[in-house]
Amino acid sequence: MVVVRNIGIFLDRDGVINEVLSKRVKFVNKPKDFYLLDGVGEAIKRLNDAGYKVFVVTNQGGIGLGYMKETALHDVHDKMKADLAEYDATVDDIAYCPHKPHSGCACRKPEPQMILELAKKHDIDLAKSYMVGDREPDIEAGKKAGTKTVLVGNREDTEADADFYFSDLLSFTEWLLK
Incomplete structure (x- = not known):
């Protein structure tokens, strides 16, 4: 058995965990716009059970642009946590x-600040960890x-x-779990 202590799985949110730019969702600015993608609950549950630390790192420029307030983002994340809880x-x-x-900030991806801060806070070995995104x-x-980096999905506009x-x-x- 592989020991996964101090290994993190960093997940982008929109397009990895939940629908975005789909038939029913353009942007996720309210909890009612949040829909887990197929298999996500099961995937995160399996990562949890295997001992991986699971983190979400997400650019939410809609706040800075005035499309949503930070309180609404917290409500969306509460919905995400509730939806995931249905899968334990x-x-x-x-x-x-x-x-x-x-805006040139240090935290917006492609800058690594969010990942680095979570890794420090949770004592994560970044060299053994994965960043999973769709862009x-x-x-x-x-x-x-x-x-290590993982591109998921089939977005044709991504050259990552x-x-x-x-x-x-x-x-x-x-x-990963094989």
């Missing part, structure tokens, strides 16, 4: 960047933080140079 799955911590796109900024942030590619979070989880 949990995330260990959530970090988010509330700044506008192109190039996620992959760049993971590389800058020193994690990830270490691994999977159709979704559950496929990655199944591979």
Whole structure:
């Protein structure tokens, strides 16, 4: 059995955990707009059971742009936690960047600050950890933080140079736990 102590799985939120830019959701600004993607609850539960620490790192520029308030983001994250709880799955911590796109802040992906701060707070070995995202900024942030990188989904607008590619979070989880 592989010992996974101090290994983190850093997950982008939109497009990895929940629907975005889908038929029923454009952006997730309210809890009613939050829908788990198929297999996510099971995937996170399996990661939990295997001893991995699971984190969410998400750019939420809608706050800086005025499309949502931070309290609404917390409500969305409460909905995410409740939806995951239906699978007996949990995330260990959530970090988010509330700044506008192109604001030059240190926390917005592709910068690695959110990952680095969570790793320090939770004593995570970044070299053994994974950043899972659906876009190039996620992959760049993971590389800058020193994690292995995983691109999920089939977005045609992404040219990310990830270490691994999977159709979704559950496929990655199944591979990781083999």
